[in-house]
Amino acid sequence: MSIRDLFTINRKKNNGIIINQSKEKAFPEGIVTKCPQCKKIHVTKEIETNLKVCPKCQHHFKMTAKERVRIFLDEGSFESLDDHLRTSNPLGFPAYIEKVEADVKKTGLNEAVLTGTGTLQGEKIAIAVMDSHFRMGSMGSVVGEKITRAIEKATELKIPFIIFTASGGARMQEGVLSLMQMAKTSVALKRHSDAGLLYISIMTHPTTGGVSASFASIGDLNIAEPQSLIGFAGRRVIEQTVREKLPDDFQTAEFLLEHGQLDAIFHRKDMRGKIATIVKLHVQGGISHV
Numbered sequence: 001m002s003i004r005d006l007f008t009i010n011r012k013k014n015n016g017i018i019i020n021q022s023k024e025k026a027f028p029e030g031i032v033t034k035c036p037q038c039k040k041i042h043v044t045k046e047i048e049t050n051l052k053v054c055p056k057c058q059h060h061f062k063m064t065a066k067e068r069v070r071i072f073l074d075e076g077s078f079e080s081l082d083d084h085l086r087t088s089n090p091l092g093f094p095a096y097i098e099k100v101e102a103d104v105k106k107t108g109l110n111e112a113v114l115t116g117t118g119t120l121q122g123e124k125i126a127i128a129v130m131d132s133h134f135r136m137g138s139m140g141s142v143v144g145e146k147i148t149r150a151i152e153k154a155t156e157l158k159i160p161f162i163i164f165t166a167s168g169g170a171r172m173q174e175g176v177l178s179l180m181q182m183a184k185t186s187v188a189l190k191r192h193s194d195a196g197l198l199y200i201s202i203m204t205h206p207t208t209g210g211v212s213a214s215f216a217s218i219g220d221l222n223i224a225e226p227q228s229l230i231g232f233a234g235r236r237v238i239e240q241t242v243r244e245k246l247p248d249d250f251q252t253a254e255f256l257l258e259h260g261q262l263d264a265i266f267h268r269k270d271m272r273g274k275i276a277t278i279v280k281l282h283v284q285g286g287i288s289h290v
């Protein structure tokens with residue numbers, strides 16, 4: 001929130017002259033954060049130290065991929081994969097590469113997903129974490145390739161694969177090439193499943209479009225964070241198609257859980273411990289792969 005939101009400027013009209021009775025005081029940008037759900041203003045550091053969850057209403061703020069890795073995996077265990085892969089511009093879409101490069105500088109990622117291996121309470125896993133701060137987490141060729149390679153690494157090492165999804169869907173600038181990633185990632189997951197290995201999909205806000213219609217929805221366990229938006233098409237499009245008013249909680253994690261499309265909803269503070277327990281229960285023969 002800017003300083004203009006913190007101080008009200010009271011003005012009086014005197015003989016046709018507008019007098020500003022208070023002075024703006026300079027504060028650093030980002031020192032406070034307003035919760036979009038309960039509207040309460042918090043010191044930003046308070047939000048960050050609370051796993052980016054609102055202390056009042058428990059609203060889960062978006063996280064970057066690097067923040068997610070830091071709070072989820074064992075400290076120092078993460079080894080990144082395929083950071084060398086870079087997006088091209090197969091359709092010659094105007095200014096596409098420039099926008100991608102701007103997000104590279106902003107996020108420190110090479111694409112909208114961070115992949116690698118690490119340990120979760122001592123158990124080795126392969127992981128992919130999508131980042132909505134990079135092109136809204138949209139899935140292009142490199143995103144699909146990175147996720148596929150991470151799944152294949154999990155299959156090779158005979159370890160579980162876990163993904164945190166956050167996406168606006170397939171990336172329009174790459175056309176059908178982005179849509180092909182739905183099939184490619186799903187085939188890789190089928191091979192991982194045929195090897196008797198565990199796949200956990202954790203859907204965060206938002207998980208939509210082609211991502212929700214492919215690898216996000218086919219986990220052995222489908223988990224979500226509270227109040228996450230999860231769906232394929234937008235509410236307005238669906239309402240116009242079915243010509244009915246949809247429930248207020250339509251496409252929320254809670255709605256999907258109630259209708260059998262999710263296995264569980266975990267609060268962020270419980271996510272690491274509960275997923276670690278699930279992984280340990282599925283380790284083959286009770287033997288760690290670390």
